[in-house]
């Protein structure tokens with residue numbers, strides 16, 4: 001089943017505890033139930049203004065890579081339980097020379113949905129072809145401006161022409177290799193300065209055959225810029241989202257946009273289930289949990305992370321959450 005369908009079914013079930021119970025049963029039965037996010041490298045080639053990587057202190061204190069020799073063990077332990085594996089979560093995966101190996105391993109373990117999240121600036125022609133040939137389901141590319149000036153202002157060290165050229169190449173190679181995958185998703189973080197450019201989205205990006213557009217009002221995550229849209233811009237924001245909704249519908253593009261909770265004030269009805277299925281792996285995971293990927297099993301891993309204990313606690317406690325709850329709030333228009 002398409003992963004977005006699964007999310008949409010989950011959203012229709014109102015009881016978070018019922019969904020949590022479902023996940024717990026899948027876990028007990030040894031079935032796939034995890035959404036795994038891996039940062040093979042905790043580095044970035046860019047320094048986007050809305051991101052924590054824009055501050056030198058953060059860069060200095062947060063770095064490292066997962067050694068390539070650990071990839072196979074991570075895959076052995078976790079991928080048989082994964083409904084979804086995303087390469088790239090809080091950093092840039094393509095700064096790890098061997099990131100494609102993780103995609104190939106996810107394929108080998110028959111993970112139903114495999115994705116990459118990237119700024120795209122380092123992806124080579126050869127890598128595009130390998131991403132296509134592995135059958136990667138989705139490639140999410142960041143784009144925080146639709147003119148060269150805005151794009152390069154917010155995404156420091158990136159080049160707008162390179163981004164457009166990447167979109168063209170992906171489509172060219174997909175055609176040559178006769179593949180409809182990966183679907184391309186554009187991730188646009190909207191703020192006071194780049195809001196109005198969204199009007200031109202279809203003129204600039206429309207011709208490049210994207211499948212999904214995600215629009216997220218900026219969150220303050222410790223970057224040097226976090227100016228969210230002002231109250232006086234909210235009507236403009238809603239008007240642009242309505243226009244995009246129509247344009248996306250005409251082009252069969254899935255629009256994921258935060259329309260009903262622009263300021264992230266509502267409770268996330270998927271909070272518990274999101275927390276239960278979310279499994280983050282980064283360069284520091286093994287050290288933090290005090291194990292070696294080579295000698296650990298999935299049962300050991302869940303014991304180390306106290307997964308069952310946390311899920312049982314969540315049944316009774318609304319406040320249990322270690323992931324950004326607000327970021328999960330968006331509406332889906334298909």
Ligand code: SF4
Nearest residue numbers: 044048051053091119
């Ligand atoms: S937003 Fe993404 S691409 Fe930009 S600096 Fe942060 S991790 Fe890198």
